Amino acid sequence: MSIRGAVMVPHPPLIIPKVGRGQEVGISATIAAYEKAAQHVAKLCPDTVVVTTPHSVMYADYFHISPGREAEGDFGKFGAKEVRIKAKYDIELRSQLCSLLDRDGSMAGTRGERDSRLDHATMIPLYFLEKQQVRYRILRIGLSGQTLEAHYRLGEYISKAADILGRNVVMIASGDLSHKLLEAGPYGYQKEGPEYDKRVMQAMGTGNFGDLLDFPDDFCEKAAECGHRSFVIMAGAFDGTSVKSKRLSYEGPFGVGYGICTYETVGKDNTRRFLNQYEEMQRQKLEHKKASEDAYVRLARKALETYVRTGKMLVIPDDLPEELRSKRAGVFVSLKMHGRLRGCIGTILPVTDSVAEEIADNAVSAGCRDPRFTPVKEEELDQLVYSVDVLGETEEIASPEELDVKEYGVIVSKGRKRGLLLPNLEGVDTVEEQISIAIQKAGIDETETGVKLERFRVTRHK
CATH class of the missing domain: 3.40.830.10 (LigB-like)
Known part of the structure; x- marks a missing residue:
């Protein structure tokens, strides 16, 4: 020693x-x-x-x-x-x-x-x-x-x-x-x-x-x-x-x-052997979480795992709940690993024929096409935690006073520039922070006036 x-x-x-x-x-x-x-x-x-x-x-x-x-x-x-x-x-x-x-x-x-x-x-x-x-x-x-x-x-x-x-x-x-x-x-x-x-x-x-x-x-x-x-x-x-x-x-x-x-x-x-003990504890937590995942999250996980392992898109299963196969909506898929964001991609409005297809496409994009991160490797798949947000209807609002960071996401836009931030995110505690981050994502100068605000609710699946 x-x-x-x-x-x-x-x-x-x-x-x-x-x-x-x-x-x-x-x-x-x-x-x-x-x-x-x-x-x-x-x-x-x-x-x-x-x-x-x-x-x-x-x-x-x-x-x-x-x-x-x-x-x-x-x-x-x-x-x-x-x-x-x-x-x-x-x-x-x-x-x-x-x-x-x-x-x-x-x-x-x-x-x-x-x-x-x-x-x-x-x-x-x-x-x-x-x-x-x-x-x-x-x-x-x-x-x-x-x-x-x-x-x-x-x-x-x-x-x-x-x-x-x-x-x-x-x-x-x-x-x-x-x-x-x-x-x-x-x-x-x-x-x-x-x-x-x-x-x-x-x-x-x-x-x-x-x-x-x-x-x-x-x-x-x-x-x-x-x-x-x-x-x-x-x-x-x-x-x-x-x-x-x-x-x-x-x-x-x-x-x-x-x-x-x-x-x-x-x-x-x-x-x-503290690291071994910690990793085993985290593995057990993740296995427990996987066992409790609903159909939305299971679909996102299966779509990304299929793509990473085979290079092919998942064929959407026939046995999914009706709302996944028949409804259309914008969807965001977020990935975390070791408590840190590993990827997040989504659509404000639907671009496919069903929520199921939207989830599958965005899960693959979150894992492999988010420009902020390297593509997910096969050895990382078992360590990922998924979150699927299905977006509700958007509505234009007159002022930030109509927002609530826990209840509403926000969309900011000016001209062709547009940015979105989901509701109820860790580390985003105020409406001011929420709007500021969305404006940065849109590439809008914070000093600009006439920025359009919209709000929306999500149904979050974790």
């Missing part, structure tokens, strides 16, 4: 005295805990410190691992250019990690470097570690827009690479918590902010890392968290490992949550 331990730390620039200029006294508990965390890392005598950072290069579908022999940075953007940090990279560990990732087709590597300078989320923990006069090299890894499961697996790869080389490695999971703790704070308040911090500190403080995987994207977005995926990578590095965890501090006096915990490896523990 080459992963010797880890620390979870925040990265507020004002914690550096020449940046804070006295303001740092407001987070004195965090400073004291940071010193203890640095001492903890030093005690573990790492050959290499792996820093996961939200402020390095970040891509939607790719983990960036910093290239080069060494890097440096300073706090000039925070008014303290004289405070500089320099570090050497562990080239051999990086090469081994990239080799493992490449072999398995993971979207990660050293390509796409945009700025070689160390970011503040990396420099702040190294600033405290320098005081301990420890000799070490680093690996700097950015986050990505990939799933939490992908971040956890990256941590597993880090552990494998360290084991192959016999490196003593300590993980530094750099990340602030919610930025939405105080109305008077720089980012305002959302009720999800304190809730997020409470849940994360419970999971991190007890070492119950499996809980980190059960945080929906929309919840994390509303909480405006910074470091969640950084913590998940660290959790993956401890997969199947018992750890001694210690919560050192938590505070958020400026409206941003700062939490510090330390971890030390104890030994192997196969009951702590």
Whole structure:
């Protein structure tokens, strides 16, 4: 077990005295805990410190691992250019990690470097570690827009690479918590902010890392968290490992949550295969959901699966309910995977002879022709969750006051430009948001006047 331990730390620039200029006294508990965390890392005598950072290069579908022999940075953007940090990279560990990732087709590597300078989320923990006069090299890894499961697996790869080389490695999971703790704070308040911090500190403080995987994207977005995926990578590095965890501090006096915990490896523990457990739980949930699907959703699923596996359109079955075979209506088919949208295509007005044909055509389009996504692969089919919306009649309205985001969808149009947004969508809480998104989809300038509004109801099948 080459992963010797880890620390979870925040990265507020004002914690550096020449940046804070006295303001740092407001987070004195965090400073004291940071010193203890640095001492903890030093005690573990790492050959290499792996820093996961939200402020390095970040891509939607790719983990960036910093290239080069060494890097440096300073706090000039925070008014303290004289405070500089320099570090050497562990080239051999990086090469081994990239080799493992490449072999398995993971979207990660050293390509796409945009700025070689160390970011503040990396420099702040190294600033405290320098005081301990420890000799070490680093690996700097950015986050990505990939799933939490992908971040956890990256941590597993880090552990494998360290084991192959016999490196003593300590993980530094750099990340602030919610930025939405105080109305008077720089980012305002959302009720999800304190809730997020409470849940994360419970999971991190007890070492119950499996809980980190059960945080929906929309919840994390509303909480405006910074470091969640950084913590998940660290959790993956401890997969199947018992750890001694210690919560050192938590505070958020400026409206941003700062939490510090330390971890030390104890030994192997196969009951702590958190990703396996989570994926099995999700598989069971999906099987239960499939068993309860109605004829509309079953038809959408069968249509897409047939097309992906054979390249042919489904022949509409004869045993469908009468309303599917005889009625005509616009239909939208939405696909989700791991809680994220995987495709959504629909028709405002019917273009086929029946709702059944409309569903089949749009299911294939949602899975294979949505320009925002790559076509669904066969191995993804069992992970998809379907939603079918059958649109009712549209009616023109005079003002947004006649809308209700839960009850009505909206269609906006001007000239040949037209955009639609379905009702009752996660993350769309106000009529203003609903109209704004529809206008963006239509390609209409938000400053334009004379935009026509229509509303409609849907019958949603899930």
